[in-house]
Amino acid sequence: MAMLVQVVWSLFLLVIMTSPLAAQNSTFDPPALYLTWQRDPARTMTVCWHTLDEANPQVFYRPLGGPTNWLTQLGYSRPLAGTVRIVQIAELTGLQPATDYEFCFWPGERRFKFRTAPADLSRPVRFISGGDVYHERKWMDAMNELAGKFDPLFVVIGGDLAYAGDKDKPEKMERWDTYFESWKAKARTPDGRLVPLLVSIGNHEVRGSWHQTPEQASSFYTLFPMPGPQGYNCLDFGNYLSLFLLDSSHTRPVAGTQTDWLRKNLASRRRVPHLFPVYHIPAYPSVRPENGGENGDISQSIRQNWCPLFERYGVKTVFENHDHAYKRTLPLRNNKVDPRGITYLGDGAWGVNLRTPDPKQPRWYIARGGPVRHFYLVTLYPEARHILAINENQEVFDEIYQPTSHRAR
Numbered sequence: 453m454a455m456l457v458q459v460v461w462s463l464f465l466l467v468i469m470t471s472p473l474a475a476q477n478s479t480f481d482p483p484a485l486y487l488t489w490q491r492d493p494a495r496t497m498t499v500c501w502h503t504l505d506e507a508n509p510q511v512f513y514r515p516l517g518g519p520t521n522w523l524t525q526l527g528y529s530r531p532l533a534g535t536v537r538i539v540q541i542a543e544l545t546g547l548q549p550a551t552d553y554e555f556c557f558w559p560g561e562r563r564f565k566f567r568t569a570p571a572d573l574s575r576p577v578r579f580i581s582g583g584d585v586y587h588e589r590k591w592m593d594a595m596n597e598l599a600g601k602f603d604p605l606f607v608v609i610g611g612d613l614a615y616a617g618d619k620d621k622p623e624k625m626e627r628w629d630t631y632f633e634s635w636k637a638k639a640r641t642p643d644g645r646l647v648p649l650l651v652s653i654g655n656h657e658v659r660g661s662w663h664q665t666p667e668q669a670s671s672f673y674t675l676f677p678m679p680g681p682q683g684y685n686c687l688d689f690g691n692y693l694s695l696f697l698l699d700s701s702h703t704r705p706v707a708g709t710q711t712d713w714l715r716k717n718l719a720s721r722r723r724v725p726h727l728f729p730v731y732h733i734p735a736y737p738s739v740r741p742e743n744g745g746e747n748g749d750i751s752q753s754i755r756q757n758w759c760p761l762f763e764r765y766g767v768k769t770v771f772e773n774h775d776h777a778y779k780r781t782l783p784l785r786n787n788k789v790d791p792r793g794i795t796y797l798g799d800g801a802w803g804v805n806l807r808t809p810d811p812k813q814p815r816w817y818i819a820r821g822g823p824v825r826h827f828y829l830v831t832l833y834p835e836a837r838h839i840l841a842i843n844e845n846q847e848v849f850d851e852i853y854q855p856t857s858h859r860a861r
């Protein structure tokens with residue numbers, strides 16, 4: 453029976469690959485292609501791509517070097533308002549951990565590769581964190597390419613991706629096109645795999661910047677299935693890593709429902725050794741004033757609502773963004789310097805114009821800061837995490853080593 457199914461499937465593929473439709477599609481190469489996860493990164497992968505017309509949201513995939521039969525997954529489509537683009541999204545499930553797969557949008561067409569996450573920390577896991585990506589194409593291209601060279605399991609960006617939006621001005625949709633064109637072309641591992649991309653929302657994804665609703669960030673919510681309509685989410689990698697993708701009061705308030713959700717979800721992950729919140733507006737800004745300025749209320753709200761939860765439930769490192777500079781704080785707890793405290797890293801300078809902290813107004817909580825385009829290369833072990841700050845010249849210029857207080861189960 454299995455043999456019969458295989459023969460029928462092979463004949464089917466032969467027919468469709470030689471059909472006029474296949475010939476018509478043979479040069480199809482999506483103008484945007486990015487991977488993300490909505491759940492279990494060891495056993496799923498969400499493929500997102502754009503088409504310029506209605507198209508079947510179908511992905512053909514198979515383990516690299518494995519059986520030659522293609523598996524198929526049908527997804528769904530949604531138009532990107534203000535453009536001719538259709539966003540296609542398909543979640544592949546039932547995958548094997550730490551395994552390379554290839555996929556395409558029609559047999560015989562261009563193939564792409566990805567790798568699923570490991571199920572545990574028996575081998576080190578490496579990822580990259582940054583934010584504030586696209587002011588100038590050359591900076592974004594260079595940093596995307598550099599990120600890929602480090603062969604990360606994924607990249608997480610804490611908001612301000614394409615700078616398509618700017619306060620109340622009309623959204624510049626062509627900036628999204630360029631953002632994804634760069635990501636697809638440049639963010640490749642040395643063996644050519646695509647790098648999964650996780651994001652949280654920033655002010656440049658939102659008409660009106662902050663204190664808005666998801667309706668004011670429709671492009672962000674259409675383009676990215678994660679963190680999803682709730683606006684914030686947690687992604688668990690086995691029992692060893694949980695990423696909290698949070699909304700710093702852009703489309704969901706810091707206080708209230710989001711904080712209640714955060715409390716519950718941190719409490720249920722007490723035994724996870726590596727917990728990282730990632731969000732846009734810093735609790736401890738390196739350039740903007742600690743309490744004043746246009747985001748002072750949000751920084752204060754994060755310090756009041758989220759920081760005590762981070763402290764209570766074992767977070768040791770937080771990724772913040774938005775200030776366009778490098779930042780490493782002193783260890784902070786109870787809003788004071790404390791060796792048992794949390795290190796806040798930031799401040800969002802992937803590919804943007806840089807800001808310089810005012811030397812006449814030093815912040816009491818800053819250990820190191822300055823105008824440096826950079827990202828963080830994070831390596832996780834069962835007993836520790838090791839974080840390197842990498843600048844655009846490919847130099848390591850800062851380092852954080854933190855033992856974990858408990859081991860992965």
Ligand SMILES: [Fe+2]
Binds near residue numbers: 732775
């Ligand atoms: Fe920002």
